[in-house]
Every structure is written in C-alpha cells, then in structure tokens.
Amino acid sequence: MPGFLSSIADKVSGVLPAHDPHTLDSFQHSLRSLGQAYSTTTPVQRIITIEKGVALDLDSLSRDAKSQSKELYTWGQSEDPDLKDVTDRLAYLNFVQGSLASSLAVKLDAARTPFKNLRDAEAAITPRRNLRAGIQLQITRIESDQPRGMEKRLAELKEQLRKVKLEDQPQETEIALLKRQAVRESEQHKWEAIREFGEKLVLLSQAATPMISALPTFPPTADKPYAGGQATGAARASLQRALDNYKTGHINLPPQTAGSDLSRSDTRSFGETHARELSSITSDVSTSLQPGLPVTPPPGDAKELPAAAPPAHAATSPGSNPQSPPIDPFSLNLSPAPIPTSPTIGSISDPITAPTPIHTSSLPTVAETGVPVSAGASGPGPASGSLHDIRAASSKAGPRSGGLPGNESSVPAYGVAGGSQKFESASEEKKRLQAYSEAAQHHEATPAAYETAEEEKKRREREERERVFGAGGSGSGKKPADDDLPPSYQDEF
Numbered sequence: 029m030p031g032f033l034s035s036i037a038d039k040v041s042g043v044l045p046a047h048d049p050h051t052l053d054s055f056q057h058s059l060r061s062l063g064q065a066y067s068t069t070t071p072v073q074r075i076i077t078i079e080k081g082v083a084l085d086l087d088s089l090s091r092d093a094k095s096q097s098k099e100l101y102t103w104g105q106s107e108d109p110d111l112k113d114v115t116d117r118l119a120y121l122n123f124v125q126g127s128l129a130s131s132l133a134v135k136l137d138a139a140r141t142p143f144k145n146l147r148d149a150e151a152a153i154t155p156r157r158n159l160r161a162g163i164q165l166q167i168t169r170i171e172s173d174q175p176r177g178m179e180k181r182l183a184e185l186k187e188q189l190r191k192v193k194l195e196d197q198p199q200e201t202e203i204a205l206l207k208r209q210a211v212r213e214s215e216q217h218k219w220e221a222i223r224e225f226g227e228k229l230v231l232l233s234q235a236a237t238p239m240i241s242a243l244p245t246f247p248p249t250a251d252k253p254y255a256g257g258q259a260t261g262a263a264r265a266s267l268q269r270a271l272d273n274y275k276t277g278h279i280n281l282p283p284q285t286a287g288s289d290l291s292r293s294d295t296r297s298f299g300e301t302h303a304r305e306l307s308s309i310t311s312d313v314s315t316s317l318q319p320g321l322p323v324t325p326p327p328g329d330a331k332e333l334p335a336a337a338p339p340a341h342a343a344t345s346p347g348s349n350p351q352s353p354p355i356d357p358f359s360l361n362l363s364p365a366p367i368p369t370s371p372t373i374g375s376i377s378d379p380i381t382a383p384t385p386i387h388t389s390s391l392p393t394v395a396e397t398g399v400p401v402s403a404g405a406s407g408p409g410p411a412s413g414s415l416h417d418i419r420a421a422s423s424k425a426g427p428r429s430g431g432l433p434g435n436e437s438s439v440p441a442y443g444v445a446g447g448s449q450k451f452e453s454a455s456e457e458k459k460r461l462q463a464y465s466e467a468a469q470h471h472e473a474t475p476a477a478y479e480t481a482e483e484e485k486k487r488r489e490r491e492e493r494e495r496v497f498g499a500g501g502s503g504s505g506k507k508p509a510d511d512d513l514p515p516s517y518q519d520e521f
Contacts, residue, residue, distance in 0.1 A: 072147045072210075079140050086133035093126030098309045101298060110254040114243045117260040120298040121232050121239070123305070124271070128228050135221035142210035149206055153199045156192070163189045228271065230279045235267035261295035 069077075097119040104115025163185055170182045242256030266281045299306065452460070479487070 070147065070150065072143055072150060076140050076143050076147060079136065079143075083133045083137040086129050086136065090126040090130035090133060093122050093129060094305075094309050097122035097126065097298075098306055101306065105299070108247055108254075110242075110244055110248050110256065113254065113257050113260055114239060116298045117239045117264055118236065120264060120302070121236055121267075123298070123302060124267075125229070125232060128225055128232075132221050132225040136218055139214045139217040139221070142206075142213045146203070146206040146210045149199070149203050153196065153203065156196050156199070160189060160192050160196070163192065223276065224274070227276070227279045228274065231267060231270050231274075231281060234281045235263045238263040265295045 100115050100122065101119035104112050104119070107115070167182065167185050167189065170178050170185070239260045242259045244254065244256070248254040266283070270278070270281050
C-alpha cells in the first residue's frame, strides 16, 4: 500500500504546476498519512508524521495571513485618508501575525528531532529484535511439543538467546533513555514555542485596539479632517518595542507616546517598511509561495519525487526528445457526456409524442449491416413472412426447461394463476422418461441392413437388364412392352 500511494504522488508531481510546491508537499504529506493506516508504520513514525502535518498547517496559515495583509493594504490605498491610515496599520498587524505563525511552524518542525533520533535507533535494532523473537519462538515450540531428543537443541537455543540479549543490552538501554528524552525535549520545545506565539498574539490584539478606535464613524471633511495618524503611529511604535524586547510572561504593551514622530522607522507606513515583502506576496489561489518547511519523507517510507515537468511553453532543442506538457486540471472538461437520443423519439427538447412506425421491409437486414433492425409498431420479427406460418413443435418433443411436455405452453394464459396449470406427477414423468430411454436404446441396438456380395451382383444384373430393355436394344429381339415406351411428351423419330 505505501508503494501504491508513492506512485500516485509521483504521477501527481508531473501534473501539478512547477510553481506550486506547497500544494505538492501538502498532497504528498496527506498520502503518507493515509498510507500509515494501511501499513506497519511504527508508532514513533506516526507521531513524527502527524506533527509534520501540524507544522504544514501553520505554514499555510502564515501565507494566508500575509496575503490578507497585502489585500487589505492595497484596498486602503485608494480610499479616504482615515481608511488609508488605519488599513495600513492593521495590514502591518496581519503581516506580523503571519510571521509569528511561520516562526511557530519552523519551531514545531524542529521539535520533532528527538523523536526522529528515537525512530532511527529503533530501526537500527529491529533486525536484532527479530532474531531474538525467532529464537524465542523456537524455544516455545519445543517446550510446548516436548519431542524426544530435543533436549540438547533446547539448551543450545536458550544459551544463544542469552548471548544475543547480552549483546543487545547496551542498545536497548540507550533506546529506553531516548524514549524519555524524546518526550521531554520535544514537548518542552513545542509548548515553549506555542506560549511565545500566544503571548505575542496578545500584544498584537492590544495594539489593534487603539488603531481601530482611531477610525472615525463618519468620513472626514475639510472642516474636520482626519487626526488619528498620531495615535496609530504610536500604537505601532509601542508594539514594535514590545516585540523587539519580548520576554516570556511580558504581555503588556509599553506606554504609548501621544505625539509620536511619524518619520521614525517604527512609525512609518507599512508600505514603506515592508515594500519588498509586499512585492513577494501573492494572493492568487492557483499559486502560492515557497513553503517555509521542507518535506522530508522518512527513510524507506516514500520515494524521492522526480524532477518537475517542464512548462508547456518550453521549446525543445534539436535532437532532444520532446516531452508532453503537464496536464492543467483546470482545463479539463469535467462536464458529463450527453446521452444519445433514440431516432424514434428525437431530441430531449422535443415534446414527447407517439413513436413514428418504421416499415421494416424498406430497411436493410442484419446480415447487410450487422446492426439489428428496430422493431416497428407490430413488434419485432422478420422483414417478410408471418410468424403464424412457423410450425409448432411436435407434441412428442422432449420436455422443456420448465419440465412441461412439448405440447404444453410454458407461459400461463393471461388471468390464469400459475398454480392452476396441470403438471404431470412424478410417476408420470418417470414413465415418460423411461419410454424415451427405451426408444433410444432400441434405435441404437437395431443393426443397419447391408446387402451381401451375391445380392449386390443380382441387383446390378437386374438394373442392367432393365436398362437394356428400356433402351429398346436387346440381344433376344424381344419387343418392349407398352409400359416401356417413352412418355408422350418426347418426340419420336
């Protein structure tokens, strides 16, 4: 099953566009997770794979949050001054949220390392464990069956098992330590990263409150222009200081300066401080950024993916083998095929009317076209003649499939229940079948009548004599009788 799922991942890698690595990585991870349900994957490997899925989900959250920040910023740039300023600050908060999710994804991915070390150690000692299990199985069978003469063999197996256990003891001790180390270090690193992520989100939420409050209810006018730029700039500067000087447990923003200088780096517009990041963000649903997490399949669990197929517009050099362009799933025709209509009914849009009778005498036969002729109004049948001219089966014919005699109808008449028909009893059927058997034996026992050589000689002489008399020429001079004369319709000369 894992090999089958890996082959599917290989085929999909040639179908998906080369600029969509995250979709391919996520699809491969989903297939690997599905394959674990139908394979003998170790429990440690299942833990590693599932935690990888959590990291991939956070990485996807990071890209979506950054894409949302770009869309919010781009939309606000063409709006009134108040919307332009507030959306700029809020876009910065959403971008920071995406960056925090990306950092958490990287830390959770790194937290799997202790379990990977445990997995590798268990994989290295697996052959030795299988050897010990085989020896123990032989010992159990001998002790259960207690065959004679196996006492020496039993003692040798027990001694061999003792030596193997003694040799594997250091590795087993190391694995026991790695189990506890994996749980302690992996979970500790994970929850420390989650706590940092959560506390920084609290700081973001505190900074969002003054930014949103600065947006007036009514649009600004010439008499009352927008004056919330100082407050939003101060909130951003306070948040930047809190993030730069973050310590575990510090979840309160530092005091905000009322008259912040909007020319400083921590109060400038998001479009100015993160222009490069904004240009690299894409929100197209068919494409995505390069994922921040590498997808590393476990050893022996999945094959390395082949190189991505070249784009469809890539020209092939002379002498090289041309390759088919990758399949675009969005260009495939997924609509259902139309159902062909019968020639006697017409199209689906036509009103339903009585079928037009077809004169089968004017149509070609099956022998001419190889296609059965459609039945007309009178029902199926030959192009000419009548079904009534066909002679019925003999009443002496053998029994039919239903056990009825040949002269009995196998289909009950309309309105007559099946139980009212007359069926022959077991004794009558036995007599009838015995009569058939005796007749067949009598026919086989009757020898064929063949003429002897003497009879054949006499027959030939008689035929020769009749031929000569019929022709009118005979050595005896006897005149043929009147019955031997030629018919009246023949000319006589």
